[in-house]
Amino acid sequence: MTVEIREHPFDPWQAVSEYRSTRLASGKSGASAVFVGTMRDFNEGDEVQAMVLEHYPGMTEQQLEDMRSEAVSKHGLEDALVVHRVGIVHPGDDIVLVAAFSAHRKEALAACREMMETLKSTAPFWKKETLAEGERWVERNTPG
Amino acid sequence: MTVEIREHPFDPWQAVSEYRSTRLASGKSGASAVFVGTMRDFNEGDEVQAMVLEHYPGMTEQQLEDMRSEAVSKHGLEDALVVHRVGIVHPGDDIVLVAAFSAHRKEALAACREMMETLKSTAPFWKKETLAEGERWVERNTPG
């Protein structure tokens, strides 16, 4: 499985390390480009205590899988890995991991960035923040 | 220390994970962009058995530190980490780790890519490959 939705905290660095050692042929991928998104304790000037991440089971996985396959094929990657948290998250929790593995750095870096932009603009996830004064939906993602 | 030259194999994912948990304030850096370069077992069509990585002690560290400080200041990063192997390396060994930590993904991704380009074009390191038929110097890096 190269696309995963996780309902519990995960360690993205361990996930990348394990994926590389168990799924990739040693000595083929010279370049690994990785992005990890982590919950911050502030947003739009307000302190955020927690957040609920909602998704659309079935559609979300399909969107991520399509995005991953397109990146692999467009950039000739060796492989790519996408992991995303759902459920209740707290500041400091990792939310998203996108990793691109390639022979050369140019393709890995471009694919990692493009997957993040696609994920942010099309993958069906929604964030609701818990502030000291109540809850609010995050209305849109900032462009990358 | 946020710039390190290592003479022995290191685990870049553990290094990032430890750096984040021990050196960064939890909940401030929403974005971590990481590039890891790993020795491949082939180059320019030939099988490579091992490689010696030479550097210029003193100058190399200074170049990496200047590069790191400029990236932090230009992109308003929370922090950045650079680790590079020297000495004898083998296929599958990790050679370079560049990590940019920022509030937002745009800055982290741009800084990570720019640091890699700067490192590849200006940091005084040289690679000599061991092939079945003998040794050869790598003459230049491919552009990113």
Add this chain to the structure above:
Amino acid sequence: MTINVRFFASLRERIGHATLTVEADGIASARDVWKAVSGESPDEEMLVAINKEYAGLDRAVADGDEVAFFPPVTGG
């Protein structure tokens, strides 16, 4: 004709349901489904998926389709 309708995030809270079943004739498009469940015109930013794929509001719907409405996505 039976359409299975799903709502997510702020639209789920606004409608007050995560799922609804619409059984009606005279429904041709996703836009018609939205009018049937909300009594309103869809707002410009609303996203639509039919059978878990993005679709335009004027895409035709068929008996048994799953039609989902949701606000701009905010993952990552």
Add this chain to the structure above:
Amino acid sequence: MTINVRFFASLRERIGHATLTVEADGIASARDVWKAVSGESPDEEMLVAINKEYAGLDRAVADGDEVAFFPPVTGG
């Protein structure tokens, strides 16, 4: 005037030394240093550092400077 000269990678192998000390008058620039140690004109791609900072071949050198010559870098 004393200049401490260093060579790296393929230039180290070509010169046959990692370090040399040049003691001579009439040396004004890094280019003069290279000519003194190699007897040749520098090739276009050669890189130069004076006191561990990149410098052009025509940069002036002073007594006690460390001048390094090396090929294009190939790290990362």
